[in-house]
Amino acid sequence: MPGQSCAAVPLERVIAAMTAQQTRLGGRLYAELTDHVPSYRAVPRELLDRIWHRHFQRALSVVREGTVPAPEDFGEADVAWDRVARGVPLGDGLRAFRRALSAIRDLFLAEGTEQGLDPGLVVDRTRCLWELADVASVQIAAVHRQAEIASALFDARRRADFLRGLLHGTLSAVEIHSGAALYGLDPARRYRAIKAVPGGDVRPDALERLLDSHGRRNGRGALLTVLDDAVAGVVEARPESGDLEVTAGLGPPTGLAVVHRSFRAAGRMLEAARAYGLRGVYDLSDLSWRVAVVAEPELAEVLLDRYLRPLEAEGEFGALIEESVREYLASGRHVREVARRAHVHVNTVRYRLRRFEELTGTSLDAPDTVVELSWALAARDLGTPP
Incomplete structure (x- = not known):
């Protein structure tokens, strides 16, 4: 139609004017983010510039075509992984994205008005940009949550691998020190190995969380994981089992380099306590010679x-x-x-x-x-x- 052909000329002028201001607007947005969203101070400027360019060009395509991409066409997995790795919360990521889209939308309205763009086209493309913000926000949230879950699983596997090596004595001194630094253990302190199995309907992963929360609530450091259907790890002090349905063996205090010896003892304590049908946390001082009866x-x-x-x-x-x-x-x-x-x-x-x-x-x-x-x-x- 003739009206559409005439409208296409000023629309391209609007897009060209918007493109000319991309860098200036991106710099202003970066300053706003680092001032008002503290978690984004950990994200390098050059990385934010690349993401800003991607959002800007996608928005220009929506302005030009008048159609919004399908959710699966938003490739935000790399951004989500980066934000999760840098500790940027999902709420902050969505806040930054909406600031960016709002800035682009405001720029379009300003340039569209100045260039004399058809008001109906301005309304239509503004609606498309609103829809773009909605669709992209949902997709960003979904991808971010997937990245959080994947990151949590990766961290859990890495923690389990470290503890497995620590408790079985297969780690080098360098690996012990690097893992201790990563998981908040102090190589100068003495730790007790623990091995516990749940009772009743409690699952091992739930028992791990309960023991960890009990330790943190009492100010006692601990690093635990699920190994072979049992909760295993190291604790600074004897955990309070309270009302937990648990049977646990506790090894003697040792340095991290030889905590595998404490873990072997914890396994024997657990075996003995289970053999006697006991509930609670037991070490050698509790079971004494009865451990030998089982062995x-x-x-x-x-x-x-x-x-x-x-x-x-x-x-x-x-x-x-x-x-x-x-x-x-x-x-x-x-x-x-x-x-x-x-x-x-x-x-x-x-x-x-x-x-x-x-x-x-x-x-x-x-x-x-x-x-x-x-x-x-x-x-x-x-x-x-x-």
């Missing part, structure tokens, strides 16, 4: 044969003997205390203890008997955890 099943069988299985031939009375012997050791070998707890006469307790000695051919006064019997009773507990 030495052959010896446990020998002691069970020597001290407890001979009682089985006595039936129910044998069970009463075992109960009295157990209480006798638990009470510090005080017969009257055993009788009081069991609500029986002291002579009844003495008879049961004497019968135990007859059946096993041992003496409850002998130190070796006390040690070995305690070991056998702990081994029996493994078969019937509380």
